[in-house]
Structures are given as C-alpha cells and as structure tokens.
Amino acid sequence: xxxxxxxxxxxxxxxxxxxxxxxxxxxxxxxxxxxxxxxxxxxxxxxxxxxxxxxxxxxxxxxxxxxxxxxxxxxxxxxxxxxxxxxxxxxxxxxxxxxxxxxxxxxxxxxxxxxxxxxxxxxxxxxxxxxxxxxxxxxxxxxxxxxxxxxxxxxxxxxxxxxxxxxxxxxxxxxxxxxxxxxxxxxxxxxxxxxxxxxx
Numbered sequence: 001x002x003x004x005x006x007x008x009x010x011x012x013x014x015x016x017x018x019x020x021x022x023x024x025x026x027x028x029x030x031x032x033x034x035x036x037x038x039x040x041x042x043x044x045x046x047x048x049x050x051x052x053x054x055x056x057x058x059x060x061x062x063x064x065x066x067x068x069x070x071x072x073x074x075x076x077x078x079x080x081x082x083x084x085x086x087x088x089x090x091x092x093x094x095x096x097x098x099x100x101x102x103x104x105x106x107x108x109x110x111x112x113x114x115x116x117x118x119x120x121x122x123x124x125x126x127x128x129x130x131x132x133x134x135x136x137x138x139x140x141x142x143x144x145x146x147x148x149x150x151x152x153x154x155x156x157x158x159x160x161x162x163x164x165x166x167x168x169x170x171x172x173x174x175x176x177x178x179x180x181x182x183x184x185x186x187x188x189x190x191x192x193x194x195x196x197x198x199x200x
Contacts, residue, residue, distance in 0.1 A: 066098035070111070074134055081138040083145065086197055087152065088112075088138050090189035091159065094182065100130050112137025152190070156183045 028045045078085040095113040096102035110133035124136035148154040157173040158166045160182040
C-alpha cells in the first residue's frame with residue numbers, strides 16, 4: 001500500500017478514536033520529518049489540529065437549544081391543561097433535561113418520562129413524540145393537582161412515586177430518598193422558571 005494511503009488510514013483512525021473519546025488532537029513534526037499525533041502533548045513543537053468540545057459542553061448546548069425550541073409548545077400545552085408553564089418546564093428539566101428520547105431503567109420514556117400505563121391513560125400512542133408526551137404529561141399533572149387539592153409538593157411526589165404512594169402515607173411525601181430529593185429539585189427549578197417568567 002502506498003505511503004500516502006497508509007498515512008491517510010492512520011489519520012482517519014486517529015480522528016475516529018479521538019473524536020469518540022472527546023479529546024483534542026495535536027501534531028508535531030521532528031527534524032527528520034517524522035510526524036507524531038497525540039491527544040496529550042508533552043514538550044514543545046505540538047500544534048493543535050483538531051478541537052473536540054467536551055461532552056458536558058455539548059450536552060449543555062443541546063439542553064439550551066432544546067429548551068428554547070420547546071418552550072412555545074410547552075406553554076401552549078400547559079395553558080390548554082390549565083397548568084402553570086413554569087411547573088411543566090421544571091418537571092421536564094428534572095425528568096429528561098429536555099431530551100425527547102430519554103429512557104429510564106424503570107421504563108419511563110420521553111420529555112416527561114411517561115410510563116406505559118400513564119401514556120395509555122392519557123391517550124399517548126408515541127411517547128417519544130414531543131407534542132404527545134407534553135400533552136400527556138401536563139394532563140397528568142393537572143389530574144394530580146386536582147387530586148391533591150393543588151398542593152404542588154404532593155403533586156410532584158405523586159408524579160415521581162405514584163399517587164398511591166402519596167395516599168399510602170396519609171397524603172404526605174413518601175419517605176423515599178429519591179422522591180424527597182426529586183420534589184426538592186423540581187421546586188428549585190420551578191422557582192427559577194417563575195423568576196424567568198416574571199423578568200421576561
């Protein structure tokens with residue numbers, strides 16, 4: 001195989017490997033014309049030839065972009081279900097970070113992490129469909145708000161652990177660490193979104 005083809009193959013493999021590892025790629029040519037590539041340059045002479053964004057940065061940008069894109073739809077669905085849009089956005093933030101394809105180990109799917117039974121209950125046929133998922137999730141939130149007399153903390157606890165769990169513990173937040181942390185987290189997000197609504 002010609003030297004140029006060998007070099008092209010090596011470069012392709014390097015770029016594929018570095019890209020999958022979320023690392024930058026550096027190049028150095030020594031006095032004899034030998035070319036070296038690395039993602040961890042040591043010593044002088046290395047030149048950055050490929051920068052790969054950190055995974056967290058990419059995820060954050062996707063989060064921001066998805067949130068901006070979805071906000072009008074969330075607001076419309078929330079108004080139709082008579083639920084505060086800030087509350088719906090807080091739930092989506094906590095449940096999926098605005099990832100319509102998010103899946104939990106328990107089988108919840110989509111932006112508002114609907115379980116199969118909940119989706120069927122509220123007429124959602126495709127849980128990864130953005131509009132259907134938001135509609136089903138907001139309708140479920142409205143149902144829970146009415147069931148627990150518009151107590152937001154109990155509504156959130158029921159959304160996380162199930163309405164029967166809240167009822168089992170005398171209409172209090174169940175003593176499950178996950179649920180207690182969930183309620184606290186969503187309330188914090190809710191306050192943030194309320195503040196953004198007031199300032200906009």
